[in-house]
Amino acid sequence: MNAMQHARISAKRWGGEPEDYYELHAFIDSTKSLCSDARHRILHTLWGINSIVVPVFGHSLQNSAGKSIDIKDLCERDHLLVDYQQRFILTLNDFVNAINPRQLPQNFERHLEALHHYYVQDKTLSQLMLSPLALTGKLHSLLLTHNSWFIYDILPRIGQLPKLDNIVYSPADFFNAMHFELWMDNGMAIPASAQALHQIKQTTQS
Known part of the structure; x- marks a missing residue:
């Protein structure tokens, strides 16, 4: 999913226009210029959001409709969870362990x-x-x-x-030293950080 698609999701959820959100989503995905596959998603973590995205964009964003939106919530709901099929949010440790x-x-x-x-x-x-x-x-x-x-x-x-x-x-x-894991690719597998929650969900559903 590209930045404009994420921006449209944000506009539908929070109001305003996709252009209100495009720069934010493009920044989260800007690591694609560093690595062409899903290993690039080091900003798709709470470390990335809290330590980098929020300091760059601030804690809130005001859209063209005049509404103030929490940046952290927006990133989690409209980008991270979307990219991982609503299954989990990765930790930095998941990437470092790879x-x-x-x-x-x-x-x-x-x-x-x-x-x-x-x-x-x-x-x-x-x-x-x-x-x-x-x-x-x-x-x-x-x-x-x-x-x-x-x-x-x-x-x-x-x-x-x-x-x-x-x-x-x-x-x-x-x-170059990071091996590819299936969980990096749109949530095709469960990372170590989400295994416990996944097992609880599996038990509850069975």
């Missing part, structure tokens, strides 16, 4: 530590940059924020641009 650390660049830990000192004094920026580690407990998750796309595209949108030199990683470094 990354094979053995296929990552050598010595990436040392390079990440070197980058860390550039922003360690900025508490807000440090919290954002380290948020994948806080959520997953996996050091290699930091490649999601310590790469050229995040630093030179995402951070300026949020209003943060530290003087980071020697950016040696691109999104390809973690996407």
Whole structure:
């Protein structure tokens, strides 16, 4: 489903015109330029919405009908759940667990530590940059924020641009190490984070 289709869903639900919502949905899907298959959906997570989309677009959106809509609710209902057939919302850990650390660049830990000192004094920026580690407990998750796309595209949108030199990683470094899972493809399977709820639903329905 493309951004305009999502925008039409939003307009039908919340009122206004599809154009009121197009930029938001296009941004969520902008990671398609980083990876051409469904592995790109790293923003299709609550981490993506809370840590990136909301800081970029704000907590609410006012449509052309004058109605104020909660951005988080809109993203969840009109984009994330739609893409996954209303079955689940992925966690960042689902994606990070699909990354094979053995296929990552050598010595990436040392390079990440070197980058860390550039922003360690900025508490807000440090919290954002380290948020994948806080959520997953996996050091290699930091490649999601310590790469050229995040630093030179995402951070300026949020209003943060530290003087980071020697950016040696691109999104390809973690996407190439991420194996494809069926749950990435429009909810064709259930990810680990949703297994317990899925089993409860199955038991209830049987």
